[in-house]
Amino acid sequence: MTTPEIYTKGDLVRHMQSNGSHFFDPETMRFFNSRLLGPIVQKGELVYFITSERFDLDRSPRKYTIRKLKLSSPNATVCEIGEFQQYHTVRDARKALKDYLATLA
Numbered sequence: 640m641t642t643p644e645i646y647t648k649g650d651l652v653r654h655m656q657s658n659g660s661h662f663f664d665p666e667t668m669r670f671f672n673s674r675l676l677g678p679i680v681q682k683g684e685l686v687y688f689i690t691s692e693r694f695d696l697d698r699s700p701r702k703y704t705i706r707k708l709k710l711s712s713p714n715a716t717v718c719e720i721g722e723f724q725q726y727h728t729v730r731d732a733r734k735a736l737k738d739y740l741a742t743l744a
Contacts (some may be wrong), residue, residue, distance in 0.1 A: 654708075654710070654717045655665070660714065660715035660716075660717075662717055671692050672693045673690055673692045675688060681717055682740065682743060683721070684709055687739075688705075691704070692724060701725035702725075702727060703725070703726040703727070704726070705719065705720040705736050720736075
């Protein structure tokens with residue numbers, strides 16, 4: 640099994656912005672009360688990462704989503720792995736991402 644390359648948040652945000660995506664624009668992240676969390680892992684043409692969102696600002700709990708991005712996608716389209724806001728804790732999301740990546744070996 641090859642060791643996946645670790646991306647930084649800055650690498651991912653720059654890639655998205657250079658491909659015309661507004662996914663990580665500060666205004667977009669504020670609107671969705673979103674955060675980009677690590678680890679950010681590249682395996683081949685795909686980059687995997689976790690985001691969290693909280694709606695209703697202070698009233699609803701923050702939930703976590705595992706996502707992927709195909710680097711060669713011309714418009715930097717992001718897709719969920721599993722369900723949107725599937726995980727109730729960042730720990731659960733990180734474990735699920737680790738387990739998912741292990742299945743790709």
